[in-house]
Amino acid sequence: MGTTIKHSWAEPFKIKMVEPVFITTEEHRRKALKEAGFNTFLLHSDDVYIDLLTDSGTSAMSDRQWAGIMLGDEAYAGSKNFYHLEEAIQTYYGYKHVVPTHQGRGAEHILSQIMIKQGDIIPGNMYFTTTKLHQELAGGTFVDIIIDEAHDPGSSHPFKGNVNLQKLEDLIKKHGAAKIPYVSIATTVNMAGGQPISMENLKALRALTQTYGIKIIHDMTRVAENAFMIQQKEEGYQHKTVAEITKELCQLTDGATMSAKKDAMVNIGGFLAINDPDIYDEARNMVVIYEGLHTYGGMAGRDMEALAIGIKESVQDDHIRARVGQVHYLGNKLLEAGIPIVNPVGTHGIFIDAKQFLPHIPQDQFPAQALAGALYLDSGVRAMERGVVSAGRNKTTGQHNYPKLELVRLTIPRRVYTQAHMDVVAESVACIYSKRNQIKGLTMTYEPKYLRFFQARFKEV
Numbered sequence: 001m002g003t004t005i006k007h008s009w010a011e012p013f014k015i016k017m018v019e020p021v022f023i024t025t026e027e028h029r030r031k032a033l034k035e036a037g038f039n040t041f042l043l044h045s046d047d048v049y050i051d052l053l054t055d056s057g058t059s060a061m062s063d064r065q066w067a068g069i070m071l072g073d074e075a076y077a078g079s080k081n082f083y084h085l086e087e088a089i090q091t092y093y094g095y096k097h098v099v100p101t102h103q104g105r106g107a108e109h110i111l112s113q114i115m116i117k118q119g120d121i122i123p124g125n126m127y128f129t130t131t132k133l134h135q136e137l138a139g140g141t142f143v144d145i146i147i148d149e150a151h152d153p154g155s156s157h158p159f160k161g162n163v164n165l166q167k168l169e170d171l172i173k174k175h176g177a178a179k180i181p182y183v184s185i186a187t188t189v190n191m192a193g194g195q196p197i198s199m200e201n202l203k204a205l206r207a208l209t210q211t212y213g214i215k216i217i218h219d220m221t222r223v224a225e226n227a228f229m230i231q232q233k234e235e236g237y238q239h240k241t242v243a244e245i246t247k248e249l250c251q252l253t254d255g256a257t258m259s260a261k262k263d264a265m266v267n268i269g270g271f272l273a274i275n276d277p278d279i280y281d282e283a284r285n286m287v288v289i290y291e292g293l294h295t296y297g298g299m300a301g302r303d304m305e306a307l308a309i310g311i312k313e314s315v316q317d318d319h320i321r322a323r324v325g326q327v328h329y330l331g332n333k334l335l336e337a338g339i340p341i342v343n344p345v346g347t348h349g350i351f352i353d354a355k356q357f358l359p360h361i362p363q364d365q366f367p368a369q370a371l372a373g374a375l376y377l378d379s380g381v382r383a384m385e386r387g388v389v390s391a392g393r394n395k396t397t398g399q400h401n402y403p404k405l406e407l408v409r410l411t412i413p414r415r416v417y418t419q420a421h422m423d424v425v426a427e428s429v430a431c432i433y434s435k436r437n438q439i440k441g442l443t444m445t446y447e448p449k450y451l452r453f454f455q456a457r458f459k460e461v
């Protein structure tokens with residue numbers, strides 16, 4: 001099981017089927033970008049050469065997973081695929097009860113509505129867009145308790161996903177434990193650059209929350225990647241398998257929301273997993289209103305089967321070593337080219353520091369959004385903004401939130417692209433870096449009310 005390979009991180013698979021992608025002209029891309037309002041989310045994927053918008057739902061399924069698709073039991077109630085999924089979650093993650101949902105945010109919605117009351121405080125290791133919004137829609141307020149190093153792209157702290165326990169204690173003293181239904185903990189923190197939390201920190205958090213009777217809810221979207229980083233970097237974990245570490249992480253928490261479109265390598269799906277039987281009961285009641293019956297929750301039987309298989313594949317040492325290895329390969333290429341990126345390289349993508357890349361563009365002219373546009377224009381590589389556009393507006397003042405991190409995310413889908421694709425990406429980033437002075441800031445011409453980064457439109461200033 002454990003990896004014995006002494007050499008580089010080559011993929012533990014070979015390619016059986018290919019999907020052609022097309023290289024477009026600069027003129028074509030210029031027109032496409034303008035039509036998309038300088039928002040890479042609004043590009044047609046046909047116009048994209050290498051798609052690093054997200055690692056969500058974009059992974060390549062294995063032959064086993066495709067075979068699982070053929071075993072779909074599409075019974076409305078009690079599909080056998082649900083029981084396979086439930087068993088996989090119990091086996092690999094150790095949670096007791098499972099409610100499937102159409103994707104991660106479906107689980108976040110149900111959990112937030114059940115656990116959060118008006119005026120509650122939800123501390124977390126940095127926010128995630130949909131997670132925070134569902135907490136707010138349920139009447140709660142998210143408070144960031146991640147360590148300060150997480151907000152510093154230059155800091156090389158190995159576990160930037162760690163919680164500052166003092167910040168949590170101060171919050172408990174200020175508001176009282178009764179106002180804090182749970183602490184929201186992500187394994188690998190997406191918005192910090194795919195940074196892991198250490199087992200030591202999670203254990204200490206567990207001890208602290210237990211003394212106050214506060215639960216921990218785990219955003220386990222990329223838990224296997226976090227487990228791999230613990231295996232690589234944390235004292236005492238070198239001889240444990242990623243599967244063992246994954247389960248240990250889960251068992252320090254009371255429940256989880258999962259976007260299965262990431263770690264678990266399916267194109268759609270998610271679930272809520274919970275140990276408390278009463279919360280499970282309520283979740284089963286709610287899922288029928290918003291998602292579907294509690295044995296499918298918005299997923300087809302075949303998708304649940306592919307997910308059950310994907311969960312098992314996701315915690316194999318050789319798989320995760322190649323997955324993270326490819327991300328680090330690209331990261332090292334960019335570092336060699338002198339590109340300012342978030343340090344240390346995370347697990348699912350490379351985050352370019354747009355403030356440093358484009359110091360001539362003020363943050364209210366959306367430097368990361370402008371940089372993502374420039375990259376697309378150069379090579380047809382599609383990236384995503386993670387900065388002031390994603391951070392939205394302050395609930396009370398209506399002003400933009402100005403996050404310290406103004407990033408462009410190059411997210412690597414699992415098992416999809418080759419090393420040669422990574423070379424093209426690195427060359428293109430280096431190319432626009434050499435002419436970065438020509439990149440212009442943007443103004444927003446259309447702003448949606450919720451999660452504005454998905455559909456906002458811009459023009460050059």
Ligand SMILES: *Cc1c(COP(=O)(O)O)cnc(C)c1O
Binds near residue numbers: 106128
């Ligand atoms: C993607 C993601 C979610 C939301 O999941 P969806 O499946 O996109 O609804 C929640 N948390 C994190 C950390 C994510 O990356």
